[in-house]
Amino acid sequence: MKRETINAAIISLTLFAFAFILGEVFTSKGKKETKELTEYEILMGASEEKASLPGPIAVFSRAWQELSNPFYDAGPNDKGIGVQIFYSLGRVLLGYFLAIIIAVPAGFLIGMSPIMYKALDPFIQLLKPISPLAWMPLALFIIKDSAMSAIFVIFICSVWPILMNTAFGVASVKKDWLNVGRTLEMNAFQKAFQIILPAAAPTIFTGLRISIGISWLVIVAAEMLVGGTGIGYYVWNEWNNLDLASVIFSVLMIGVVGMLLDFLINRAGKLFVYTE
Amino acid sequence: MSINSLDNPYDSESKLSHGSGCGCSSCSPSRADADIPQTQEEIIDRAVENAVVRSVFPNDMERRQFIKVVGKSTFMAALAAIFPMDALKAAVKESNGKLEKKNLKVGFVPITCATPIIMAHPMGFYSKYGLNVDVIKTAGWAVARDKSLNNEYDACHMLTPMPLAITMGAGSVKAPFLMPAVENINGQAITLHVKHKDKRSPKQWKGFKFAVPFEYSMHNFLLRYLVAESGLDPDKDIQIRVVPPPEMVANLRAGNVDGYLAPDPFNQRAVFENVGFIHMLTKEIWDGHPCCAFACSQEFATSMPNTYGAIFKAIVDATHYSAKHENRKSIAEAISTTNYLNQPQTVVEQVLTGRYADGLGNVKNDPDRIGFDPFPWNSMGVWILTQMKRWGYINGHVDYKKISEQVYLTTECAKYMKELGYTPPSSNYKTHYIMGKKFDPHKPEAYVDSFAIKKKVSLTNAE
Numbered sequence: 001m002k003r004e005t006i007n008a009a010i011i012s013l014t015l016f017a018f019a020f021i022l023g024e025v026f027t028s029k030g031k032k033e034t035k036e037l038t039e040y041e042i043l044m045g046a047s048e049e050k051a052s053l054p055g056p057i058a059v060f061s062r063a064w065q066e067l068s069n070p071f072y073d074a075g076p077n078d079k080g081i082g083v084q085i086f087y088s089l090g091r092v093l094l095g096y097f098l099a100i101i102i103a104v105p106a107g108f109l110i111g112m113s114p115i116m117y118k119a120l121d122p123f124i125q126l127l128k129p130i131s132p133l134a135w136m137p138l139a140l141f142i143i144k145d146s147a148m149s150a151i152f153v154i155f156i157c158s159v160w161p162i163l164m165n166t167a168f169g170v171a172s173v174k175k176d177w178l179n180v181g182r183t184l185e186m187n188a189f190q191k192a193f194q195i196i197l198p199a200a201a202p203t204i205f206t207g208l209r210i211s212i213g214i215s216w217l218v219i220v221a222a223e224m225l226v227g228g229t230g231i232g233y234y235v236w237n238e239w240n241n242l243d244l245a246s247v248i249f250s251v252l253m254i255g256v257v258g259m260l261l262d263f264l265i266n267r268a269g270k271l272f273v274y275t276e
Numbered sequence: 277m278s279i280n281s282l283d284n285p286y287d288s289e290s291k292l293s294h295g296s297g298c299g300c301s302s303c304s305p306s307r308a309d310a311d312i313p314q315t316q317e318e319i320i321d322r323a324v325e326n327a328v329v330r331s332v333f334p335n336d337m338e339r340r341q342f343i344k345v346v347g348k349s350t351f352m353a354a355l356a357a358i359f360p361m362d363a364l365k366a367a368v369k370e371s372n373g374k375l376e377k378k379n380l381k382v383g384f385v386p387i388t389c390a391t392p393i394i395m396a397h398p399m400g401f402y403s404k405y406g407l408n409v410d411v412i413k414t415a416g417w418a419v420a421r422d423k424s425l426n427n428e429y430d431a432c433h434m435l436t437p438m439p440l441a442i443t444m445g446a447g448s449v450k451a452p453f454l455m456p457a458v459e460n461i462n463g464q465a466i467t468l469h470v471k472h473k474d475k476r477s478p479k480q481w482k483g484f485k486f487a488v489p490f491e492y493s494m495h496n497f498l499l500r501y502l503v504a505e506s507g508l509d510p511d512k513d514i515q516i517r518v519v520p521p522p523e524m525v526a527n528l529r530a531g532n533v534d535g536y537l538a539p540d541p542f543n544q545r546a547v548f549e550n551v552g553f554i555h556m557l558t559k560e561i562w563d564g565h566p567c568c569a570f571a572c573s574q575e576f577a578t579s580m581p582n583t584y585g586a587i588f589k590a591i592v593d594a595t596h597y598s599a600k601h602e603n604r605k606s607i608a609e610a611i612s613t614t615n616y617l618n619q620p621q622t623v624v625e626q627v628l629t630g631r632y633a634d635g636l637g638n639v640k641n642d643p644d645r646i647g648f649d650p651f652p653w654n655s656m657g658v659w660i661l662t663q664m665k666r667w668g669y670i671n672g673h674v675d676y677k678k679i680s681e682q683v684y685l686t687t688e689c690a691k692y693m694k695e696l697g698y699t700p701p702s703s704n705y706k707t708h709y710i711m712g713k714k715f716d717p718h719k720p721e722a723y724v725d726s727f728a729i730k731k732k733v734s735l736t737n738a739e
Contacts, residue, residue, distance in 0.1 A: 043633035045548045045622055077413040078615035141449075144426040146419070227415035236415060240386060240522035241618040242549065 020056045027055040051242035062245040063252070081234065081250070085257060088223065088230040091147070092215045092261075095154025099211065103159045104204065107166025108192070111200070117167060124160060132157035132218040136225060150222045150230075157218050158211040165207025169200030198272075205269030212265050216258045231257075284322070285329035286352050288343035319596055328355065375406055376580040377430070380587060383414045383423055384433040385489075386617045387521050387539040388627045389460045389568035391607060392648060393433050394617070396594035398610045404593070405586040411616075416520035417490040424573065425449055431572035431587060433459065437660045439571040439683045441492040446670055452574040455652055455684050456588050457595065459568040463627075463646030464495055464558040465543040466502075468535035469528055473553060473636065478506035487519035487527060487536035494567050497663040498558050499537040504729040505711055511667075511731060528552050539567070540627040540646070541619050546635070548623050553635030557645055562710040564647070566656045599648040604628040652684040655705040655717035662720045668731035676720040 037046055054062075070082030079087075110116050132153045139149035173196050181191045223232025231254055238246035283290040333339035343351045380402075384390040394411055396402050402409040414420045417435060421442065424432045439453035440446075468475070475481065481503065488495040500510040510516060519527055524542045527533050529551045536542075537558065546552035558565060570591045577584045597603055608625040611617050617624060626632035630645035657680030664670045705717040715723055724730070 040633050040637065040639050043622065043626055043631075043639060044550070044635075045620065048620060048622060051549055075615050076410050078613075140419075140422045140426070146423060146426070146428060225415060226419055227413060233415075236522070237413070237614070237618055239526070241614075241620075242525060242545075 024055040024057060027053045027058075051244060054245040054248065058245045059248045059252075063249045066246075066249060076229075077237075079229065081231075081253060084229060084231045084234045085253065088219050088232065089257070091150050091230065092154055092212075092219050095151040096158050096212060096215050098151070098155045099158035099162055100208070102155075103162035103207075104166050107163045107204075107207075108170055108196075110163070111167040111170025112196075114171070117171060124164065128160040128164070132214070133221055133225065136222060140226075146226045146228065150219065150226060153218060153222050154215045157214050161210040161214065162204070162207040165203045165210070166200065169203030169207075170196055172203075173199040201272050202269070205265065205272070209262060209265050209269070212261050213258065216254070216261055220254055283326070285326050285339070286343065286348050288340045288348065319592070323592075375583050375586055377583045378406065378408050380407055380409045380430040380583070381412055381428065382409050382431050382433070382587075383412050383420050383429040385414050385417065385420060385521065386619075387568075388541055388617070388624060388646060389463055389539050390433045391611060391628070391646075392459060392591055392594040392598045393570060394611045395598060395607045396590055398616075399594070399597070399607070401590045401594040401597070402587070405590045407583070407586055407590060409587070409590075413616075417493070424453075424571070425451055427573070427576075430576055430583075431570065434569050434571040435490055435493040435495075436566045436569045436656070437492040437494065437497070437664065438490075439569065440657060440660060440679060441664070441669070443683050444670060444679060446492070446664065453571055453683060454574050454577050455569045455571045456577075457570045457591055458566045458649060458652045458656075459570050459595065461564050461566055461647045461649050462557065462559040462644060463567055464498070464537060464539055466499070466535060466537045466555040466558070467528070467543045467546045467552040468555045469531070469533075469552055470550065470635070472534060476555065478503050478508060481534075482508060482513045484534040485515045485517065485532070487517050487524055487533045487538065489521050489524075489538060490518060492664075492669070494558075494565060494660070495537045495539070497660065497667070498561050498565065500667055501663070501710065502561055504727065505713075507729075509729050525549060525551060541617065541623045544623045544626050544632060545619065547633055548620065550635075554632075557642065559642075559644060562708065563644075564649075564708075565710075566652075569652070595648045601629070601643055653704055653706060654680045654684050655708060655715075657681075657684040658705070658717045658720050659708060659710075659715055662715075662724050665724050666727055666730045674720075677717075 041047075066081045070080045072080040073083055110120055135153050135156050136149065139152045140146060143149050143152060177195050177199060178191070181195050186194065219230065220232040220235065223230035224236045225232075227233050227236060231250060235247055235250045235254075238244075238250065329339065333342065346354070382393060384393050397409060397411045412429070414423065414432075417438070420429075420432050420434060421438060423429050424434070425442070434455075436455065436458060439455040442449075442451055442453045444450065486499060488499060490496065496516065499516065503510045503514060508514060517533065519533070519536070521539055521542050524533075524536050524538050525546050528536065528546055529549070535552070535555065543552075543554055547554060558567075570588075572584070598607060605625060605628075608621060608628045612619050612621040612624040627646060630643040631639065631641050632645070634640050654677065658676045661670070661674055661676045661679060665674055707717070708715045
């Protein structure tokens, strides 16, 4: 077991080093002219760096620069990467918790009643595949507030996986356990909280994990569309200036934060789930 | 040429109606000796005088002849006898009571057209009028429209056709919007991909894919106009796509579009990145065309008149400051930073100073590449409406002048004149020449009919 971990780490590191070197070799560097320049050359920016695909070193040095001062705030259009991520996280978590508050009880009820399950299934199946961003114009129009619209979009895309998984988990609780509850003369609440919820917990957490992943995917796109604040706006603003080192850096940051979110939900799931 | 609306109205030599190729002293590039107001107070005074004189003499030739006959001083005295000119000026300057709201949010799309709105922030024009303004970068025009309609922005940088379209409910919710000031004139260009260096005639553009920033934009209408003049139908022979300005260079590099008619700095940026070349400036299509605007909802203007007045003056002040060529370099420095345009300073400077590389190996020198003139000519509004009609964005009967006058407030002065019981000037129309073709704002329908290439509206659709 131990040996396997070490080997895996060695392979990971080798792959990383390989990608790093390959990246350095095959990316162009913005060339700077040093000889005497004509006015045309100066206006064409011969003395300045052009937009080019940066190598890993350039990206890491940009990362160092950004991460050494992540919380600066220079007005509404220029904030540090940390501030931007907190804005995005705030939106994601708000929409996500709203979705949990609605979807878990709703999923519970649907799962308990086979008739409701069948009756609502067509609607859920219809609404589930709609791209969250397709809701954006509608949300902007109806809610009339861009920040709330972004939160609504997170909500609407989080709700379905949680709802479906909760309903599925609740519906597939073993009949034997419910019968045990009946013999112990449990009331409906006791049955829900002591038998069904623990039994359905693993599937519910699967739904939660899927949703947080989707939410994080969506917020970046939504912020690129609406602008203002957030990591999506940060990417858009750097794209605006064709600053690819910053774009790659923020893409990596999006990955890191997404990974952390998934890890946290997974951890939380393990705390609640009991083994048979 | 950006201070045309501020010529001395008492002077028989000055022309208040500047057409294309106008030979008056204020239309020649060197106007160092011209009689232009310098300080902000003088500018307001002059604007008031101008509006009053215009209302008395809708015909400029009559005014000039009248002054020649009676003399300048008699003219001034006669006018002062009818109009309480000094009281009017004082009213315009001092009617600002307590500001209803000091913290304002003003949206802008990061392009050089927004220069006055942006530079008013770092250079202190908002604070000069007691306002604490946050200028907020916006991702695109649809979002700017929605945030303005949602009252998230108190005022916003818009394209000149937008407040007209919003007021009519074309491609938008119907809501009365006002455009008290034009932001910039000229300042756009057609950029083509470097691989099209040999295709310099629009006739060779059949099958091209072009990008414009928004459907309701001067960019769209000017591109359509140019292409149609060369015999191509913009709806059939080329493809016009809507692409937000910041995404244009990337799209051009990717070969996703063959070119674009776009706001700067994205034309200059394409040259800077060796991706495209500047085929022509839009001033070659229509010299002095309006482009972007400063707009707000009618609700904002009526519910907070003092705040509205203050921000309006700040914008007019900033626009006149931007108009002066000697200020352009420092403005470029102030607005090319991350929180505003987020562009290399060299690029912004080339746009604002008009000394630029065209991507074909030449250094061009055109100080009027972009101009700033706040006067919202009603005739410009009418022209935009004729093009909206021509290309099928609006159908049926259009009351061109009525809509233009409702949205394009000729001057803030008109409002104050009404308060004082006077009739505001009604004649704020002039004849424009677009690619040599005369546009008479008093005959809009005939103008629309005069084009061979236009959208065919079926009879069933027409109201």
